[in-house]
Amino acid sequence: MFINRPTGGDGSLAAFLLIASAAMFPTTNTNVVDAFRVPSSDNRIMYNRRSLTGTYIDDDRGIISSPQSRFKRSALLFMVGEEEEGEVQEEMQEEEEEEDEATEDDDSTDSEEADDPAEAVTSYKSKLNPRRAFPAAARPGSSATPRIDVTMKFGGSSLANSECVDRVTKLIRDRIRPPPDEDGNASEEVPVRPRAVICSAMGKTTNSLLAAGEMALEGRVDVEALRTLHLQTIRDFDLPPTTQNEVERLLDECQDMLNGVRLIQELSPKSLDQLVSYGERCSVRIVAARLNQIGVPAQAFDAWDVGVMTDDNYGDAKLMDGTIDVIKERFASRIDPDVVAVVTGFIGHNTKGRITTLGRGGSDLTATAIGAALKVHEVQVWKDVDGILTADPRLVENAIPVSQVSYDEASELAYFGAQVLHPIAMQPALKADIPVRVKNSYNPSAPGSVIDKTGNPDRMVTAITCKRGVTLMDIRSLQMLGAYGFLGAVFGCFEKNKISVDVLASSEVSVSVTLDKKQREEDIDALCRDLGSCAEVELHRGRAILTLIADVGRSSDVLATVFRSFSAHGIKVEMMSQGASKVNISFIVREDQIDDAILKLHSCFFEDKCDVGMIESGQSFDLSPSCQDEYEVQDDQSIA
Numbered sequence: 001m002f003i004n005r006p007t008g009g010d011g012s013l014a015a016f017l018l019i020a021s022a023a024m025f026p027t028t029n030t031n032v033v034d035a036f037r038v039p040s041s042d043n044r045i046m047y048n049r050r051s052l053t054g055t056y057i058d059d060d061r062g063i064i065s066s067p068q069s070r071f072k073r074s075a076l077l078f079m080v081g082e083e084e085e086g087e088v089q090e091e092m093q094e095e096e097e098e099e100d101e102a103t104e105d106d107d108s109t110d111s112e113e114a115d116d117p118a119e120a121v122t123s124y125k126s127k128l129n130p131r132r133a134f135p136a137a138a139r140p141g142s143s144a145t146p147r148i149d150v151t152m153k154f155g156g157s158s159l160a161n162s163e164c165v166d167r168v169t170k171l172i173r174d175r176i177r178p179p180p181d182e183d184g185n186a187s188e189e190v191p192v193r194p195r196a197v198i199c200s201a202m203g204k205t206t207n208s209l210l211a212a213g214e215m216a217l218e219g220r221v222d223v224e225a226l227r228t229l230h231l232q233t234i235r236d237f238d239l240p241p242t243t244q245n246e247v248e249r250l251l252d253e254c255q256d257m258l259n260g261v262r263l264i265q266e267l268s269p270k271s272l273d274q275l276v277s278y279g280e281r282c283s284v285r286i287v288a289a290r291l292n293q294i295g296v297p298a299q300a301f302d303a304w305d306v307g308v309m310t311d312d313n314y315g316d317a318k319l320m321d322g323t324i325d326v327i328k329e330r331f332a333s334r335i336d337p338d339v340v341a342v343v344t345g346f347i348g349h350n351t352k353g354r355i356t357t358l359g360r361g362g363s364d365l366t367a368t369a370i371g372a373a374l375k376v377h378e379v380q381v382w383k384d385v386d387g388i389l390t391a392d393p394r395l396v397e398n399a400i401p402v403s404q405v406s407y408d409e410a411s412e413l414a415y416f417g418a419q420v421l422h423p424i425a426m427q428p429a430l431k432a433d434i435p436v437r438v439k440n441s442y443n444p445s446a447p448g449s450v451i452d453k454t455g456n457p458d459r460m461v462t463a464i465t466c467k468r469g470v471t472l473m474d475i476r477s478l479q480m481l482g483a484y485g486f487l488g489a490v491f492g493c494f495e496k497n498k499i500s501v502d503v504l505a506s507s508e509v510s511v512s513v514t515l516d517k518k519q520r521e522e523d524i525d526a527l528c529r530d531l532g533s534c535a536e537v538e539l540h541r542g543r544a545i546l547t548l549i550a551d552v553g554r555s556s557d558v559l560a561t562v563f564r565s566f567s568a569h570g571i572k573v574e575m576m577s578q579g580a581s582k583v584n585i586s587f588i589v590r591e592d593q594i595d596d597a598i599l600k601l602h603s604c605f606f607e608d609k610c611d612v613g614m615i616e617s618g619q620s621f622d623l624s625p626s627c628q629d630e631y632e633v634q635d636d637q638s639i640a
Contacts, residue, residue, distance in 0.1 A: 147191045148377040153198040153345065153367035157384050158441040159283060160203035161229070162236035168382075169290045171444050172197060172340070176296060195337065195374050196306070197298075198345040198367040199287050201279025202229060206346075209254070209276050216261040223255050230282050234289075243289040247282050254278040269314035273347070273357045280344040288342040298340040303366055304349035306330045306341060307373075312350045316359035319369060320351070324428065327373035343370065361422025368425055372432035378450075379429055381421060382441040387449030388413065388420055390606050391464045395595060398607055402462055403447065406455030409462050409549045410436075412584045416547040418465040426451065460558060461605040462549040462583075464598055467502065469517035470543045471524070472574060472588055476510040477535035486534075487511065493530040497523050503545055503577045503586050512575050514545060514588060543574065544594040548585045548601070552578060555585060562587070564612040565600045 152175075154168050172194060178187035200206075208226055215222060230251065234244050257275060261267050267275075284300040291298035307326035310317035335341050345363025350356050358365055364381055371379040385393065387401040388410070405413070407430045411423035421436060429436050430453070439448035455462070475490055490511055494501065502514040515524065528537045550558050555578060562585075566573060575588035589597055604610035 147193045149195050149374065150192045150376050150378055150380050151196045151198065151367050151371040151374070152194050152380045152382060153363055154200065154382050154441060155363065156200040156203050156205065158382055159199060159201075159287070162233040165202075165233060165287060165290055166237070168441060169287060169294060169296070171382075171441060172291065173294055173296050174444070193337070194340050195331070195376055196341045196343050196367070196370045197287070198343050198363055198370070199280065199283045200345055200363050201276075202233070202283050202286075205229070205279035205283070206276050209279055210272070212258055213261060213267050213272060213275050216258040217265060217267055219262055221255060221258045221262055223251060223258065226254075226279075227251050230286065233286055237286075237290055237293060239286070239289045239293065243285055246285050250278050250282050250285075270354060273314050274355045276357060277344070277347045277355050280346060284342045284344050288340075291340060291342070296340060297336075297338065298342050299335070300342045301335075301344070303344045303347050304353075304355075306335070306343055306370065308348035308366060308369065310348040310350050310356045310358065312352070312354075312356070314356055317348065317350065317356035319348070319358075319365070324369060324373045327370055331370075331374055361425035364421045364425035365428070368421075368427070368429040368434075368436065371434055372428035375432065376434060379434060379436045380448075381436060381438050383438060384440065384442055386440045386443055386446040387438045388418070388451075388463065390462075391598060391602050392418075392466075395598060396602050398602070400606060401446070402449050402456075404450050404452065404454075404456045405462055405549075406583070407451060407453060408581070409455055409583045410451045412547065412549055412581060413463055413465055416465045416467050416545060416584075416586070418463065421451070457551070460551055460554050464601055464605070465547050465549070466594055466598060467516060467545040467547075468591055468594065470502065470545055470588070470591075471515045471517075471519075472512065472540040472543045473515060474510065474512050474538040474540070475531060475535045476538075489534050490531065493527055496530060497527045499523055499527055503575070503588065505575055505577050514543070514575075540574070542591045543588055544591040546587045546589055546594060546597055546601075549583055550585055552582045552585065558585060561604055561610065561612070562601060565604060565610070566597065568612050569596060569600055571597050571600075 152172065157164075158168055159165055175189075175192045176194065178189040178191055180186055201209075205226060212221070212223060212226075230247050231244065234247060254275070257271070261271065281302060284302075288298040288300035307323060307328075307330040309320045309323050309326060311320060331341070343366065345366040346358055347362070348356050348358060348366075367381065368379050385401075387403075388405055389399040389401055390396070391399040393399045407426055410420050410426060414420040414422055420438070426436060429451075433453065436451040437448050438451070440446050477486065486509075487506065499515060499519055502516055504514075505512045524539070528539070531537050548558060548562070563573075565571075566587075571589055571593050573587050573589060577586045578584075587597075600611075604612070
């Protein structure tokens with residue numbers, strides 16, 4: 001390609017557009033086209049249609065063929081002055097004559113190639129550019145490559161600063177167009193088409209905004225730390241002035257709101273929801289601008305602009321019925337499928353147009369709701385671990401990722417403290433039968449964990465989790481022996497004092513329940529007074545719930561291993577629950593024993609290092625040498 005581009009204009013772009021159009025109407029004539037002139041009146045674009053395509057249409061055969069038979073020419077684009085026009089045309093004429101002579105020698109060998117124009121075009125392109133040496137249908141990221149539609153969600157820790165934002169945006173780009181491997185070979189990774197990327201606020205921005213609200217009630221307004229974080233990130237990337245202006249406008253609006261709080265000395269739930277929204281609204285604008293900067297078409301949206309509608313319960317709003325349909329319509333009518341919609345998580349609009357927050361797991365809920373509306377292949381939730389782990393890695397160094405779990409298992413894990421999607425957040429994906437994949441933004445090559453309807457039914461134990469700081473409440477009443485209404489009276493007192501229960505076990509004359517640390521002490525005291533009219537109440541503080549996510553159908557094998565381990569290591573179980581859930585067995589133990597209990601069970605179920613032996617399907621077991629003497633002594637004592 002030879003270009004003598006005149007200065008001061010966009011002639012090259014116009015020329016390429018003109019030539020692309022002209023290629024649809026092949027001819028062998030050389031033309032000078034004056035339609036797209038650059039600022040200098042002496043310049044014009046001259047092109048040779050035959051040289052551009054190297055082909056013409058054979059009307060008799062109805063296929064693409066070539067006067068030269070082989071595709072030896074690149075497009076020739078000339079932007080020349082009138083005084084150079086004759087010289088250029090002479091050069092083109094000489095080149096055509098040379099090719100015509102060479103063609104006579106090659107006609108016999110090349111006639112077969114012309115019969116398959118698609119093959120010929122692919123071969124021709126591969127010679128022009130070595131990167132195109134493989135078929136178009138196999139090119140990673142090409143329109144012919146099978147892609148999967150996804151929604152992607154990134155939390156605050158993944159967007160903590162400019163370095164994190166850069167990593168996340170490049171991660172998105174590399175999922176869309178997987179780069180070649182270290183040897184230069186095409187990636188085997190399946191490219192994705194992110195229909196939406198849901199972003200939380202950067203780092204600890206939400207907590208900082210809540211703290212700023214408290215400070216405003218005390219008479220001080222300060223958002224400089226937030227301003228520095230966001231504007232420095234913009235400067236680090238040298239993002240366009242429009243992005244900086246939008247973010248500064250939001251931060252100024254946030255500061256004005258805090259000044260209002262300072263003056264009227266009131267911060268209502270409605271005001272709090274608006275206050276915390278500024279973090280995510282700033283975040284998505286920065287992420288979208290950075291994506292565009294690195295070549296990924298993207299546009300920032302507040303969640304209500306894509307149809308996220310909620311009820312009026314400020315601070316813990318729920319999605320309105322019909323929200324999924326609204327989201328579907330908004331995306332269909334307003335958003336190009338090949339443009340990444342960068343959407344705020346955690347927030348929405350109620351029917352009055354007021355900002356609301358979705359409560360715990362709100363950003364995950366936004367991701368699954370949009371995924372369900374768009375019927376994507378999977379929802380991806382990016383965290384800082386390699387998926388769902390068999391235990392808390394801060395306690396168990398040998399915790400390993402779980403490749404597949406069911407929705408029920410994931411819900412139980414989340415409820416009892418594991419860092420998984422909140423059960424409410426999984427509901428849209430569950431109803432639409434869309435898998436949710438938990439991946440690590442710091443290790444994107446890891447496959448992560450898939451949450452779907454089936455999980456892995458061949459596994460005896462999936463994971464171990466716990467909830468600390470629990471209070472065990474024992475309620476006994478011999479007066480109610482054989483009388484109906486005992487449980488009704490007990491739970492009537494719980495309802496009156498608005499206290500919820502985690503785990504429950506009952507008999508005819510007693511009920512044992514656990515209360516988590518979020519319950520207020522004054523509410524628990526009031527509950528004890530109300531229960532005192534019909535029962536005796538005992539409180540045992542400093543307890544913990546150890547939960548096995550397991551196949552309850554094999555509970556005998558599971559419990560045999562658990563109780564042998566607990567007995568061998570002096571861990572006392574004060575309460576156990578294996579209720580309606582088919583995936584959960586819970587034990588109440590002293591909090592000072594919970595770490596040891598988890599470590600021992602993890603070594604049995606996941607590390608093949610069980611010191612008391614494993615029982616599976618009624619099989620016998622072998623004790624480790626360290627435990628054999630102890631069990632012999634215990635057996636002798638029981639016989640005596």
